[in-house]
Amino acid sequence: MADYAHPEVLVDTNWVADHLNDPNVRLVESNEDILLYDQGHIPGAVKIDWVADLNDPVVRDYLDRERFEKLLSSKGISNDTTVVFYGDKNNWWATYALWVFKLFGHKDARILNGGRAKWIAEGRELTREVPNYPPAKYVAPERDDKTIRAFRDEVKEYIKKSGVALVDVRSPAEYSGERTHMPEYPQEGTLRGGHIPTAVSIPWAQAVREDSTFKSFEELQELYGSKGVTPDKDVIAYCRIGERSSHTWFVLKYLLGFPKVRNYDGSWTEWGNSVGVPIEKTYQG
Amino acid sequence: MDRQEAIEFLLDHYQHPRNRGQLENADVVMPGGNPGCGDVVTIYLKVGEAGDHVEQVSFEGEGCTISQAAASILTEMVTGKPLSEIDQMDFNDMIDHLGREVVNTRPRCATLALGTLKAAITKYRNDQIRAGLDADS
Numbered sequence: 001m002a003d004y005a006h007p008e009v010l011v012d013t014n015w016v017a018d019h020l021n022d023p024n025v026r027l028v029e030s031n032e033d034i035l036l037y038d039q040g041h042i043p044g045a046v047k048i049d050w051v052a053d054l055n056d057p058v059v060r061d062y063l064d065r066e067r068f069e070k071l072l073s074s075k076g077i078s079n080d081t082t083v084v085f086y087g088d089k090n091n092w093w094a095t096y097a098l099w100v101f102k103l104f105g106h107k108d109a110r111i112l113n114g115g116r117a118k119w120i121a122e123g124r125e126l127t128r129e130v131p132n133y134p135p136a137k138y139v140a141p142e143r144d145d146k147t148i149r150a151f152r153d154e155v156k157e158y159i160k161k162s163g164v165a166l167v168d169v170r171s172p173a174e175y176s177g178e179r180t181h182m183p184e185y186p187q188e189g190t191l192r193g194g195h196i197p198t199a200v201s202i203p204w205a206q207a208v209r210e211d212s213t214f215k216s217f218e219e220l221q222e223l224y225g226s227k228g229v230t231p232d233k234d235v236i237a238y239c240r241i242g243e244r245s246s247h248t249w250f251v252l253k254y255l256l257g258f259p260k261v262r263n264y265d266g267s268w269t270e271w272g273n274s275v276g277v278p279i280e281k282t283y284q285g
Numbered sequence: 286m287d288r289q290e291a292i293e294f295l296l297d298h299y300q301h302p303r304n305r306g307q308l309e310n311a312d313v314v315m316p317g318g319n320p321g322c323g324d325v326v327t328i329y330l331k332v333g334e335a336g337d338h339v340e341q342v343s344f345e346g347e348g349c350t351i352s353q354a355a356a357s358i359l360t361e362m363v364t365g366k367p368l369s370e371i372d373q374m375d376f377n378d379m380i381d382h383l384g385r386e387v388v389n390t391r392p393r394c395a396t397l398a399l400g401t402l403k404a405a406i407t408k409y410r411n412d413q414i415r416a417g418l419d420a421d422s
Contacts, residue, residue: 032323034391035299035350038292052390 003217005257009250010113010214011084013122019084020044026081026133029116030097031088040126042086042119046075046133050093050243054100062143068104069138076133079107086112086119090205090212092247099246099263102148104140111250114213121211148249150236150262152270156277158236159197165229166199167237169248170268174240175201177281180272190272194281196238200227204244207251220256231258238264238271291384295354302353304360308343313409317401324348326356326398330405336413338367344398351391355383356398368406374399 004010011019019025020043027045029037037047048054053071054063063071077083083106085094091111098109112119120126145151158164173179177193195201206223208214215223229235235258237245242265249263271277286294308329318325326346333340342364344356362382363371376396380388388395 033349033351035292035295035387039296039350049390 004214004255005217006254009110009254011110012113013119013124016042016084016086016112016119017124022082024080024082026075026077026083027112028075028083028085028094028097029087030085030093031116032093033088036088036116038128040128043125043127043129044131045086046131048075048097050096054097062100062103065104065140065142068143069140072106072138072140073135076136078136078138081136082108082110084110084112086115088116090117090208090247091115092204092243095250096243096246099148099249103143103145105144106140114211117212148253148262150238150264152264152266152274152277155196155236155238155264155271158234159278161234163233165233165235166196167224167227167229167235167245167248167252168195168199168201169204169237169239169245170195170201171203172201173283174268175199176283177279178283178285180268190240190269192272192279192281193283194272194279195268196271197278197280199238199280200229202227202229202248204239204247207248214251214255217255220251224252224256231256233258234260234262236262236264238267240268241265242267286384288384288386291387294358295350295383295387298354298357299350302344302357304343304364305345305357306343307345308341311341311343313405313412315401315405315408317397317404324352324394324397326352326401328356328398328401328405330402330409332368332409337369339363339365339371342402346398349391349394351383351388352394352397355379355388355395358383359398359402363402368409371402371406374403376400 027042028048029041029045030048034049056063085098087094094111094115101109158166168175175195180190180193202224207220235252237248239245242263245263249261252258252261308331310331311329312332313330316327325348326344329343331341342360344360346353346356379399380392380395383395
């Protein structure tokens, strides 16, 4: 992990095992499957759910500052706590939760490399005991929607600009317009298929190995650089609702050290349903 | 049923699914899916000879704990039931049956199997109408 631009944002399973009782560290499990945590989690870990905890219940948006403060306080997380996220599906939802924490500027947020799958594959301890931490004091700034988050109209401007890169992290069939969702998933959700003009296709999971850990710095550099996604550019990543692209955002920002990377969370469910926005479709079926 | 009991109920059905697998001689095979979290369920429905009740039902699928447990639970609920009774089954009733406190943030996962079963019944009835028309012509 030492070759990454910011190796401090990744911890391995040994590190977590050594810090299970560290009061300055809080493990946070974030999964797609909401009941995985209840079936067993790393001792001491709390659960944060992307629907119930991180989304606004009415507006398509994230929680506000007040709710964020309450959420973190209830999990025993203070401004100085080292938060280590992990989860299912190659840490897909863990990086999403980390990205939301960064919208509020949480200082020390890390990812367990390999996630839930690696911890279990190594035969490490799981528990069904839900910890109860005393409420912590957490003071958050207003959510910063400019630095690491992108919106549709900004993306529209990027289509015409030079020195930028749009990265479509969905599957090739979604990119081409053949499908509007991942392979094996039902074909629903958007009215049009295809991709945002000028976007290059780099499926998010190409950044990880079979054991769910991230590929090396060199492998990642080759993966993105070969498609013209280089650190001198302003980069915006997108997928369907911004979850898979948060994973790519994490890779580009922290592992490769790109100075300007944003996640377009409106993603294809906004773009593919919007009236009059340009779309490229390469699928000819 | 409190929260923990609801979780145990769901986990039991997820880990030991009832009526899972293909059904030989099914009248209808109906696939269903939920794009929100990638759950897929296929319902196999065998209707009784009189055409008015569920003789047998099974499912296959993949996805999150709630979607697969709910499919298993549903097959137990509806076996032998009149089709008209399933018409009256409300998605909210299903959510309550599974444990609202646990599944309320994943309503589409919780009701995927029921929605797919209702679609299977609609297809069965349409097939019957079509078969009747073919016999008349």
